[in-house]
Amino acid sequence: MFAKEIIDLRSDTVTKPTEEMLEAIRHAELGDDVFEEDATVNKLERIAAETMGKEAALLVTSGTQANLISLMTNANRGDLIILESQSHIYWYEVGGISAIAGLLPWPLKSLTGSLDPEEVEAAIRPQNIHFPKPSLLCLENTHNRHGGTIITPNQIKAVSAVAHKNNLKVYLDGARIFNAAVALNVNLKEFTKHVDNLMFCLSKGLCCPVGSLLVGNQEFIRRARKLRKILGGGMRQAGIIAAPGIVALESMIERLKEDHLNARHLAEGISKIDGIRVNLSRVQTNMVYFSIEGLALTADQFISKLKENNILALALSENRIRMVTHKGIERKHVEKTITTIETISH
Numbered sequence: 001m002f003a004k005e006i007i008d009l010r011s012d013t014v015t016k017p018t019e020e021m022l023e024a025i026r027h028a029e030l031g032d033d034v035f036e037e038d039a040t041v042n043k044l045e046r047i048a049a050e051t052m053g054k055e056a057a058l059l060v061t062s063g064t065q066a067n068l069i070s071l072m073t074n075a076n077r078g079d080l081i082i083l084e085s086q087s088h089i090y091w092y093e094v095g096g097i098s099a100i101a102g103l104l105p106w107p108l109k110s111l112t113g114s115l116d117p118e119e120v121e122a123a124i125r126p127q128n129i130h131f132p133k134p135s136l137l138c139l140e141n142t143h144n145r146h147g148g149t150i151i152t153p154n155q156i157k158a159v160s161a162v163a164h165k166n167n168l169k170v171y172l173d174g175a176r177i178f179n180a181a182v183a184l185n186v187n188l189k190e191f192t193k194h195v196d197n198l199m200f201c202l203s204k205g206l207c208c209p210v211g212s213l214l215v216g217n218q219e220f221i222r223r224a225r226k227l228r229k230i231l232g233g234g235m236r237q238a239g240i241i242a243a244p245g246i247v248a249l250e251s252m253i254e255r256l257k258e259d260h261l262n263a264r265h266l267a268e269g270i271s272k273i274d275g276i277r278v279n280l281s282r283v284q285t286n287m288v289y290f291s292i293e294g295l296a297l298t299a300d301q302f303i304s305k306l307k308e309n310n311i312l313a314l315a316l317s318e319n320r321i322r323m324v325t326h327k328g329i330e331r332k333h334v335e336k337t338i339t340t341i342e343t344i345s346h
Contacts, residue, residue: 007311007333012176012259012286012326015207020251021244028243033059033235040239044246048213051249052198053189056221058214059242061233063088063175066199066212068096069231071136073224074169074197077102079135082123082163085109086145088173089138100231104132112282113143114151117162124166137163140173141191142180147279148263148287148324150180153190160194172198175212179205179285182256196220205256205286206248207327211241255327259286262325262334269338273345286325293319295345305344311337 008014017025031037041059048057060066067089075081081097083090085107089097097105108119115137125131137159141151160170172195174180181188192198197216202208214224228234235241267288271278275294282289292302299315306313314322323337 004310007329007337009311009313009323009325009329009337011314012204012324015203015205015326015328017207017209017244018247018252018327021208021247024243024247025240028239030237030239033238034229038237038239038242040246041242044242044249045213047246047249048200048215051188052192052200052215054192054197054215055217056215058221058224058228059235059238059245060199060212060214060228061210061235062203063173063199063201063212064093064096065228065231065233066214067093067173068100069224069227069233070171070197070199070214071097071101071103071138072227073220074171075101075103075135076133078104078132080104080106080125080132081136081138082106082108082115082120082134082168083138084113084115084140084143086113086143087138087140088144088175089140091145106134110146112149113140113146114149114155115139115159117158120159121162121166124162124168134166134168137168137170138173139170139195140175142176142285142287144175144287147282147289148176148179148285149282150183150284152184153186153194156191157194169197170195174198175201176204176285178253179256179260182253183260183285202245202248205259205326206245206252208244208248209241211245213245252327256286259325259327259329260284262286262329262331263288263323265331266323266325266334266337269334270341273338273342275345276341288323288325289316290321290323291319292321292345297344302344306340309340309344311340 029039045057202211267283277291
């Protein structure tokens with residue numbers, strides 16, 4: 001008896017490594033990365049730095065670890081950090097910004113994830129004995145909780161200019177920055193040239209099993225490497241992680257277009273169903289957020305009915321659902337999902 005096919009739309013983190021990646025792992029040249037002697041890691045870090053237009057890079061275990069290391073590298077304990085109120089750092093990283101980095105997050109609201117330069121300017125407090133020192137502005141691109149929306153290079157330039165004028169560093173949580181670049185058909189360096197440092201994930205749409213890269217100048221990476229060690233992230237023969245990362249950066253980026261087309265098709269299809277509400281203007285990359293408040297179902301009930309039909313999605317609130325397209329989700333899976341939602345909505 002054959003197992004039923006599962007259509008897993010919970011996240012692009014569920015992607016599996018390709019055969020080429022598995023072969024690269026088998027044949028990777030390995031060494032001790034704490035001694036900076038793993039040739040495969042060193043190669044990946046060189047490629048990452050060159051791709052992003054920065055001096056150096058550092059392989060870390062996850063995007064959350066990358067963000068925490070960057071917070072600790074860019075700022076000192078007690079400093080104030082400005083970020084968007086729905087950002088991943090603020091919502092989904094277990095409060096590490098305060099619990100471990102000892103920083104005060106100062107969240108600002110936005111409509112689509114892109115901060116207003118004037119509001120950033122207003123949030124930067126003057127030097128005063130009563131106030132924490134503002135040290136860092138954090139951006140997120142694409143923006144997860146706003147539906148995979150893109151912060152354009154011009155928007156990054158404008159808000160970074162305000163931060164730099166006030167002596168703040170600018171850090172970009174670029175977990176899905178490749179999605180942004182592919183969607184706009186813009187070189188990655190247009191997104192990165194106005195920020196001081198950034199990270200990107202290998203383990204989402206690029207299909208690697210694990211890992212993220214921190215990218216910045218030589219001094220930033222030198223300090224980040226030591227903080228990675230403090231946080232337990234000093235890996236040894238890490239070439240087995242780096243090898244699929246090299247494959248990803250060489251061959252997996254352009255295929256993200258397929259994910260974006262599938263997300264758009266899914267969004268347009270379910271937007272026609274009574275009781276479903278989709279803001280199509282926010283479906284810019286591989287994420288589809290939608291409301292089911294017009295249905296006589298809670299999000300948990302809706303998710304359960306999908307699961308009965310071998311479709312997995314995430315409930316974000318009582319009536320809000322997220323679906324994410326990725327490698328392994330084909331047009332036929334999108335069509336089945338649309339049809340299934342139409343059926344359970346009536």
